[in-house]
Amino acid sequence: MTKYPFGVNLTLLPALVPPDYAAYAQVIIDEGIKIVETAGNSPGPVIKQLKAAGTTILHKCTTIRHAQSAVKLGVDFLSIDGFECAGHVGEHDITNFILLSRARQTLGVPFIASGGFADGHGLAAALALGACGINMGTRFMCTVEAPIHQNIKQAIVDAQETDTELVLRRWRNTSRLFANKVAKAAVQIEKTSPTGKFEEVAEFVSGKRGRQVFLNGDKDFGVWTAGQVMGLIHDVPTCEELLTRIEKEAVEAMTQTQALYQTGGSVEKTTNNPGAEVYGIGKSKL
Numbered sequence: 073m074t075k076y077p078f079g080v081n082l083t084l085l086p087a088l089v090p091p092d093y094a095a096y097a098q099v100i101i102d103e104g105i106k107i108v109e110t111a112g113n114s115p116g117p118v119i120k121q122l123k124a125a126g127t128t129i130l131h132k133c134t135t136i137r138h139a140q141s142a143v144k145l146g147v148d149f150l151s152i153d154g155f156e157c158a159g160h161v162g163e164h165d166i167t168n169f170i171l172l173s174r175a176r177q178t179l180g181v182p183f184i185a186s187g188g189f190a191d192g193h194g195l196a197a198a199l200a201l202g203a204c205g206i207n208m209g210t211r212f213m214c215t216v217e218a219p220i221h222q223n224i225k226q227a228i229v230d231a232q233e234t235d236t237e238l239v240l241r242r243w244r245n246t247s248r249l250f251a252n253k254v255a256k257a258a259v260q261i262e263k264t265s266p267t268g269k270f271e272e273v274a275e276f277v278s279g280k281r282g283r284q285v286f287l288n289g290d291k292d293f294g295v296w297t298a299g300q301v302m303g304l305i306h307d308v309p310t311c312e313e314l315l316t317r318i319e320k321e322a323v324e325a326m327t328q329t330q331a332l333y334q335t336g337g338s339v340e341k342t343t344n345n346p347g348a349e350v351y352g353i354g355k356s357k358l
């Protein structure tokens with residue numbers, strides 16, 4: 073669909089029948105893809121294979137420990153995915169306010185921020201916390217170009233930040249999904265079943281049924297991935313409109329923040345906010 077370069081995501085997850093990841097990586101190399109985002113478990117062998125072919129690797133992870141391991145394995149940069157995110161949130165539930173600052177404090181390689189971003193205010197915040205940029209999943213689902221049914225885009229617009237469910241925690245494979253009937257039923261079984269047998273929820277969390285949702289537009293047909301950021305999404309713009317708006321908002325947000333602060337001045341005795349300096353917001357104009 074594009075004449076421009078693009079990257080490929082390779083997600084390495086526990087599966088009943090594990091896919092042949094080395095074969096997938098080989099296709100990526102053979103097709104001349106220059107940038108790959110790895111995500112999920114133990115990317116070691118795949119990273120080695122892709123690096124040997126000169127691929128730039130971005131690894132997405134939800135903890136600083138995993139980020140540090142990935143750096144040791146030779147990834148070029150990281151995508152730090154906070155607990156707000158859609159999909160695999162990991163098992164440690166650390167939100168981006170902490171995770172991004174930890175990344176800034178500890179990682180020696182550049183990183184982007186992922187999970188919970190939809191607008192320019194979020195972008196400005198991510199940059200302030202030390203990220204080089206943002207990655208957006210749920211927000212891009214709600215664009216004109218996203219090849220999914222209009223009903224699903226509308227379901228996201230109508231949803232709030234509270235409309236997600238965490239599914240499969242019991243098996244340490246936690247996924248943040250849209251809180252529809254199927255996801256709620258799966259969680260109910262997960263929480264109440266005395267057996268702990270995955271087979272009892274397998275039918276509910278079937279990826280095959282989930283993919284049908286995007287085609288048939290029935291939001292309750294199967295489980296599908298969505299993040300808390302749904303609460304910030306109110307329209308279905310084109311990608312161009314979205315990115316132009318985000319850029320404008322980010323500049324506005326940063327300008328407004330800058331306006332709170334003025335270098336070289338001093339707070340006058342007549343100020344109506346004498347505590348400003350105590351609260352550390354610099355030389356207040358108030």
Ligand SMILES: Cc1cc2nc3c(=O)[nH]c(=O)nc-3n(C[C@H](O)[C@H](O)[C@H](O)COP(=O)(O)O)c2cc1C
Pocket residue numbers: 081082083110111112132153156157158159160186187188189207208209210211213296297298299300301
């Ligand atoms: C429909 C959908 C499918 C996704 N599939 C994958 C996937 O296969 N592999 C992966 O690493 N991340 C996947 N993600 C997660 C995104 O790449 C990204 O990390 C996440 O959406 C960021 O959170 P956000 O939705 O708040 O922007 C998916 C997200 C969505 C919304």
